[in-house]
Amino acid sequence: xxxxxxxxxxxxxxxxxxxxxxxxxxxxxxxxxxxxxxxxxxxxxxxxxxxxxxxxxxxxxxxxxxxxxxxxxxxxxxxxxxxxxxxxxxxxxxxxxxxxxxxxxxxxxxxxxxxxxxxxxxxxxxxxxxxxxxxxxxxxxxxxxxxxxxxxxxxxxxxxxxxxxxxxxxxxxxxxxxxxxxxxxxxxxxxxxxxxxxxxxxxxxxxxxxxxxxxxxxxxxxxxxxxxxxxxxxxxxxxxxxxxxxxxxxxxxxxxxxxxxxxxxxxxxxxxxxxxxxxxxxxxxxxxxxxxxxxxxxxxxxxxxxxxxxxxxxxxxxxxxxxxxxxxxxxxxxxxxxxxxxxxxxxxxxxxxxxxxxxxxxxxxxxxxxxxxxxxxxxxxxxxxxxxxxxxxxxxxxxxxxxxxxxxxxxxxxxxxxxxxxxxxxxxxxxxxxxxxxxxxxxxxxxxxxxxxxxxxxxxxxxxxxxxxxxxxxxxxxxxxxxxxxxxxxxxxxxxxxxxxxxxxxxxxxxxxxxx
Amino acid sequence: xxxxxxxxxxxxxxxxxxxxxxxxxxxxxxxxxxxxxxxxxxxxxxxxxxxxxxxxxxxxxxxxxxxxxxxxxxxxxxxxxxxxxxxxxxxxxxxxxxxxxxxxxxxxxxxxxxxxxxxxxxxxxxxxxxxxxxxxxxxxxxxxxxxxxxxxxxxxxxxxxxxxxxxxxxxxxxxxxxxxxxxxxxxxxxxxxxxxxxxxxxxxxxxxxxxxxxxxxxxxxxxxxxxxxxxxxxxxxxxxxxxxxxxxxxxxxxxxxxxxxxxxxxxxxxxxxxxxxxxxxxxxxxxxxxxxxxxxxxxxxxxxxx
Numbered sequence: 047x048x049x050x051x052x053x054x055x056x057x058x059x060x061x062x063x064x065x066x067x068x069x070x071x072x073x074x075x076x077x078x079x080x081x082x083x084x085x086x087x088x089x090x091x092x093x094x095x096x097x098x099x100x101x102x103x104x105x106x107x108x109x110x111x112x113x114x115x116x117x118x119x120x121x122x123x124x125x126x127x128x129x130x131x132x133x134x135x136x137x138x139x140x141x142x143x144x145x146x147x148x149x150x151x152x153x154x155x156x157x158x159x160x161x162x163x164x165x166x167x168x169x170x171x172x173x174x175x176x177x178x179x180x181x182x183x184x185x186x187x188x189x190x191x192x193x194x195x196x197x198x199x200x201x202x203x204x205x206x207x208x209x210x211x212x213x214x215x216x217x218x219x220x221x222x223x224x225x226x227x228x229x230x231x232x233x234x235x236x237x238x239x240x241x242x243x244x245x246x247x248x249x250x251x252x253x254x255x256x257x258x259x260x261x262x263x264x265x266x267x268x269x270x271x272x273x274x275x276x277x278x279x280x281x282x283x284x285x286x287x288x289x290x291x292x293x294x295x296x297x298x299x300x301x302x303x304x305x306x307x308x309x310x311x312x313x314x315x316x317x318x319x320x321x322x323x324x325x326x327x328x329x330x331x332x333x334x335x336x337x338x339x340x341x342x343x344x345x346x347x348x349x350x351x352x353x354x355x356x357x358x359x360x361x362x363x364x365x366x367x368x369x370x371x372x373x374x375x376x377x378x379x380x381x382x383x384x385x386x387x388x389x390x391x392x393x394x395x396x397x398x399x400x401x402x403x404x405x406x407x408x409x410x411x412x413x414x415x416x417x418x419x420x421x422x423x424x425x426x427x428x429x430x431x432x433x434x435x436x437x438x439x440x441x442x443x444x445x446x447x448x449x450x451x452x453x454x455x456x457x458x459x460x461x462x463x464x465x466x467x468x469x470x471x472x473x474x475x476x477x478x479x480x481x482x483x484x485x486x487x488x489x490x491x492x493x494x495x496x497x498x499x500x501x502x503x504x505x506x507x508x509x510x511x512x513x514x515x516x517x518x519x520x521x522x523x524x525x526x527x528x529x530x531x532x533x534x535x536x537x538x539x540x541x542x543x544x545x546x547x548x549x550x551x552x553x554x555x556x557x558x559x560x561x562x
Numbered sequence: 563x564x565x566x567x568x569x570x571x572x573x574x575x576x577x578x579x580x581x582x583x584x585x586x587x588x589x590x591x592x593x594x595x596x597x598x599x600x601x602x603x604x605x606x607x608x609x610x611x612x613x614x615x616x617x618x619x620x621x622x623x624x625x626x627x628x629x630x631x632x633x634x635x636x637x638x639x640x641x642x643x644x645x646x647x648x649x650x651x652x653x654x655x656x657x658x659x660x661x662x663x664x665x666x667x668x669x670x671x672x673x674x675x676x677x678x679x680x681x682x683x684x685x686x687x688x689x690x691x692x693x694x695x696x697x698x699x700x701x702x703x704x705x706x707x708x709x710x711x712x713x714x715x716x717x718x719x720x721x722x723x724x725x726x727x728x729x730x731x732x733x734x735x736x737x738x739x740x741x742x743x744x745x746x747x748x749x750x751x752x753x754x755x756x757x758x759x760x761x762x763x764x765x766x767x768x769x770x771x772x773x774x775x776x777x778x779x780x781x782x783x784x785x786x787x788x789x790x791x792x793x794x795x796x797x798x799x800x801x802x803x804x805x806x807x808x809x810x811x812x813x814x815x816x817x818x819x820x821x822x823x824x825x826x827x828x829x830x831x832x833x834x835x836x837x838x839x840x841x842x843x844x845x846x847x848x849x850x851x852x853x854x855x856x857x858x859x860x861x862x863x864x865x866x867x868x
Contacts, residue, residue, distance in 0.1 A: 081826070099804050166613040216646045235647065235655070236826075237818045263725055263813045264824065265713050271726045274719055357660070434831050438593040472610065 048355065050408035053463050073279045074256040075534060075553065077545070078144060078268045082236040082261045087217050088205025088224070089160050089167045094453060098545050099239055099259055102204025103131040104224030107134050107153065112306065112542035116199045120148055120206060120225060129194040129496055136185045141246040142208050143229040150187040155212035155312050156204065157189075165215060169370045173551045194494040198499060199459035227549040229254045230530075235358070237261055253536075253552040272298060272529055279530040285407075286344035297319040301498075303344065305357050306541045309347070310450045312517040315478045317446050319396055324382035326516040330368035332422040338414050339522055342407065347522040353455060353464075355523050357541060360505040362457040365513035375422040386423040392426035401429045403436050403446040441471050443479065444541045450523065454542050458505040462489035465508070465517060480517035566859065570852040574845060581844035582634060585837055586627050596643050596831040615642050619759040619833075630837060640834035641842075642827075649838040652823065657842060659729060663742070663812075664804035666735050668797060669744030671750055678747075679754025680786065686759065694751055702748035708743045710814040715854035727816040738815040742808060746800050753796055764788070791862045798854020802847040 074085060088104045091097055107124070108116040116122075121134035141146040157179055160167045175195040180188040185198065205224055211217050219233045227247045232240035239259040243252040260277070262268045269288040271277035273295050282305070284292070294299055311329070313320045315548035320326060335349045339423045373395035376386070384395040400415065402408045409430050416426040426447070431439065440448055452460070463469050465487045469476040492504040512519075528539050597610050597619065614620045618629065629705040635638055639649035682694035701709075714737060728734050761767070762785045770780045809821035820839060827835035 083831075085646070163612045164616075168618050219647065235645070235652070235824070236820075237816075260728065262816045264727075264816070267714065267727050267816065270711070270714055270719060274689070274722075274726055276726060431828055436599065438595055441595075441598055459763045557761055 074253050074258055075274065075551070076258045077279045077281075078262040078271060078283065079259050080261075080263060080265070080268070080283045083259075083330070086219075086222055086230070086233075086239070088207065089156070089165065089169060090216070092168050092397075093261075097454075098420075098543070099230075099241070100205055100258070101226070101244050101544050101546055102228040102241060102548060103222065103226045103230050104207075105140070105148075105226045106203040106205055107136075107272065108199055108202045109201065109546070110542070110544070112204050112455050112456075112540040112544055113355070114200075114359050114458065116203065118264065119203075120153075121202075123201075126496060127188075129218050129494075130191040132191075132198065132202070133182070134187050134189070134424075136187070137248050138185055139248045140225055141248070142221045143244055143246075144208070145246060146208060147184075148206060148225050149184045149209075151184075151208050152209045152212070153187045154181055156206045156211040159212045160204065167275070169201075169204060173204075177475050179228065194496060196493055196496055197429075197459035200457040200459075209344050227546075228257060228347045231406070247549075249549070252549045254548060256506075257548060258466070275531065278534055279528060279537075281528045281545070282343075282524070282526060284527065284529060286342075286346055289346075289527070289529070290342060292358075297532055298531050299529040301526075301530070301539055303528075303539050304348070304355060304357060304541055305524045305543070306358075306455055307451050307453045307524040307543075308353050308355070308450065309520055309521040309524060310353075311451060312445065312448045313516070313518060314443065314446050315480055315504040315517065316443070319384070319398070320446065322382050323515065324378040325384065326519065327368070328375040328378040328382070328422060329419065330423065330516055330519045331378070332368040332419050332424065333368075333415060333519070333521070334418050335369070335422045335522055337418075338411060342410055342414060343522070343524075346525045346527050348525060350518050350520040350523045352373055352513055353452065353460065354454075354458060354509065354519060355541065358455075358458070360502055360509075362506040362509040365510050367513070368519075370423050378491075379424075381421060384444055385424075385505060395423040397425040397427060399427045399429055399446045400437055401431060401445050403437060415449075440477055443471065444478060446475075448457045449521070458501070458508075459489075459493045461485075461491055461508050461512075462507065465489060465512065469477045475516075478517055480515070482511065482515065485511055567852075572856060574848045574852070577848045578841060578845050581769055582631065582837065582841050583627075585840040586630060587623070589831075589833055589836055590623055590626075596833065615624070619643075634841065636861070637704060639838040641712050642832050642835050644827075644832045644835075649834050652835060652836050653820070656820045656823045659809065659817060660805055660821070661819060662735065662810075663738055663808065663819060666739035667742035667746065667804055668801060670739050671746040671800075672797075673753055674743070674747040679751045680781075682755040682759035682768055683762065686780065691755075694755065698751045699750070700817075701744045704745070706741055706745060706810045707814065709744065710811055713737050713740055714814075719826050720763075727814070729817055733855060734815075738808075738811050738817050741811050741814070742804060748798075750793060750796060754789065755791050758785055761785045761788040776800035787861075791858050794857050794861060798850050799856070801854075802850035804816035805846040805850065806843040816866050844864050 050222045062227070065554065068417050074492040075123055079095045081095060083091065083099055084093045085096055086100055087089050088100045091100045105119045107119060107121040109119040110372055111117050117440065120136055121416050122137045124134045126132055136148060136150065140149060156178065157173060159165055159174055159519055160169050163170070163174060168556055175191045175193060175198060177192045180190065182188055208223055211223060220230050227249065228241040229244045230239065231242045241257040243254060245251045262271060262277070265283065265285045266288070268280050269284055269292055272280055272292060275297060287299060293300055312481050315321050315327060339345060339347045339349060351365050356363070374402055381466060386395050387393045395404055400412055404414045412428045412430070439445055440450065463474045464476055465480055465485050466474065466476060467481040467486050470475055488508050492501055495501060524544060526539050526541065530537065533554050535554045537550055538547040540547060572580045597614050597820065609619060611620070615636060624680065637650070642647055642652060682691040683693055714726050717724045717737060722731050724737055763780070767780055767784050770784055809818060809825050811817065811823040812819040820843065823834065824839040
């Protein structure tokens with residue numbers, strides 16, 4: 047007892063002697079993340095939080111604009127030689143954080159390391175069409191593909207490492223060196239990640255002195271940190287109901303802009319009831335998306351017509367849409383042979399199981415869907431599962447209905463992965479088992495033709511077919527919601543949530559005084 | 563007593579073995595594939611197989627179990643399959659933070675509960691006794707997920723005295739330790755009061771007073787010292803729980819402790835990290851309870867005979 051008491055009191059006293067709380071540097075921008083990034087090596091980073099940081103530290107040959115197109119990055123220009131060859135011309139002024147010049151050999155080494163199966167990079171599949179990489183000279187690199195593959199430029203966003211690091215199996219912490227606008231200056235694993243501007247950045251050094259990414263797992267606490275002024279920016283990581291309270295803080299501002307995350311209702315088309323198109327349409331007509339967006343999402347989403355968002359170059363607006371119409375939904379169910387046994391009575395036409403994660407908001411959405419489908423005589427049984435179990439069930443096709451989101455959609459080639467009949471898991475993401483020979487042919491053509499207009503026509507047709515056949519039911523596109531300190535100026539949000547806008551941002555002094 | 567202590571320490575080994583075995587097989591029995599979670603949606607089957615092989619997940623479960631046990635015996639708990647970092651170093655960093663939080667929580671709990679419990683025992687039925695009862699009931703009934711944010715709102719937002727969350731300075735420690743310590747102090751207050759009342763009603767106390775010792779000296783030397791053993795047991799148990807189960811508090815305050823690491827690893831099916839965490843938590847639990855038992859033996863000589 048005495049020992050324990052003494053130790054406890056000592057710990058308290060020791061803690062008290064460690065000094066006063068360190069005030070955040072006035073010129074530092076602190077960004078709250080809801081979970082720790084998994085891996086900052088650009089060859090491994092796939093989760094959103096890792097990508098946010100690696101996007102600032104590393105530069106690729108090209109950079110995604112968040113809407114399916116790419117812009118120059120390390121490569122000032124590029125051209126296509128025939129259908130299977132791309133030539134990239136590197137910026138002579140591009141430098142790595144250690145001061146060395148970015149050379150064609152660095153690009154080649156980075157890409158070859160990802161292609162090496164021993165590395166176990168999750169990005170290997172994206173580069174699968176690559177056959178060879180040829181160094182033309184220090185500033186020119188030529189990529190040879192096995193076959194024509196139009197979405198290749200989306201894979202050329204891979205962050206380039208210096209050759210000496212690319213030869214290593216896995217690089218962690220501050221040893222990571224890129225050619226992006228910020229350099230990694232400190233890592234406290236799972237807790238915080240410190241970035242400082244890179245003076246040698248080809249586009250000019252960023253004006254922010256320090257950017258700190260801090261892991262704050264609790265959404266309420268992220269809001270409180272913003273209110274106190276100890277967090278500068280939170281993106282898409284606040285509870286919708288906290289926003290009105292934060293809007294009242296004088297030192298904060300909220301920016302709501304279109305986003306690309308697409309939420310949908312997944313259906314198992316192998317299921318005898320759900321294989322019936324009339325049933326799928328009835329479900330789509332029974333859902334009141336407007337009500338869910340208004341009341342559960344506080345208006346922070348837009349009702350979706352399909353996978354691609356209106357800003358995307360391949361977006362097709364003229365597709366079949368499904369506004370809530372319970373009369374039509376009931377008629378379709380009657381026509382499908384699923385008559386309501388007791389009219390307006392409590393007995394359902396049939397029951398379906400809906401799987402979702404344990405996230406509170408997702409559960410509430412599930413309850414709203416259950417309530418709305420009951421209106422047309424469909425009984426929805428909700429099963430809320432821990433994330434890994436839920437995801438595993440979805441991957442294995444062990445579901446009737448589920449809801450998930452596609453995040454960070456770039457090239458419309460995603461249709462190949464989710465609708466082609468050869469792409470059922472584990473090979474792809476056609477989880478519902480959709481089969482349509484026309485869609486197979488279109489998605490194959492879409493990934494091989496280099497003609498942008500032809501691609502546009504192909505994906506327009508695919509969007510119309512998807513809206514008519516409903517292999518999945520579109521729900522909404524999540525908006526990007528950023529709450530930030532007003533002192534942070536010049537920051538432009540991006541539809542895909544990428545934070546590259548921080549390179550042009552600056553802090554406008556004086557430091558914020560708390561507003562309550 | 564030494565034999566008893568030896569028996570208790572020896573019990574740590576089979577307990578740790580049992581925990582390790584149970585966790586290993588339970589973890590592999592639940593659905594969820596770490597390779598799927600790591601490689602994501604579009605990875606090729608061949609790449610998944612290659613990674614599974616590289617991580618040793620393609621081997622029979624018994625072989626994986628044997629490798630895990632042999633590694634654990636050598637002190638090598640493997641590498642995280644998500645971050646690639648050694649599990650040992652991940653655990654060491656997080657465990658230190660958890661111990662810091664647990665000790666501070668106990669320190670704060672004792673700071674509240676010992677004076678309050680003693681005062682309530684010495685002034686039975688008075689307003690201070692009733693107030694201590696109300697305090698104990700209140701703090702025991704309030705859940706951490708409510709108390710934590712409330713403390714933040716009062717001390718970090720309204721009074722602007724402390725940081726909201728994070729770690730690194732004493733100020734960061736106070737709110738999470740206060741959240742955990744307050745909940746514990748309710749029970750300790752009642753325990754101290756009850757034990758002290760019982761100790762003060764003993765004959766030796768009356769004898770001491772009759773011999774002319776001052777009231778305060780009697781309370782300090784004979785009352786409080788003899789009231790301590792049950793309090794020690796509770797602290798030992800609570801210390802074990804604090805090392806294992808402070809996930810909610812760690813999440814609220816973004817405290818980089820063991821509980822959060824365990825939950826994050828479970829969500830990602832990071833088998834080596836979960837195994838390491840649970841093994842460490844299990845051992846800590848046994849060690850904390852054993853220490854509490856041994857301390858009780860030191861404080862209560864009569865128990866040594868049994």
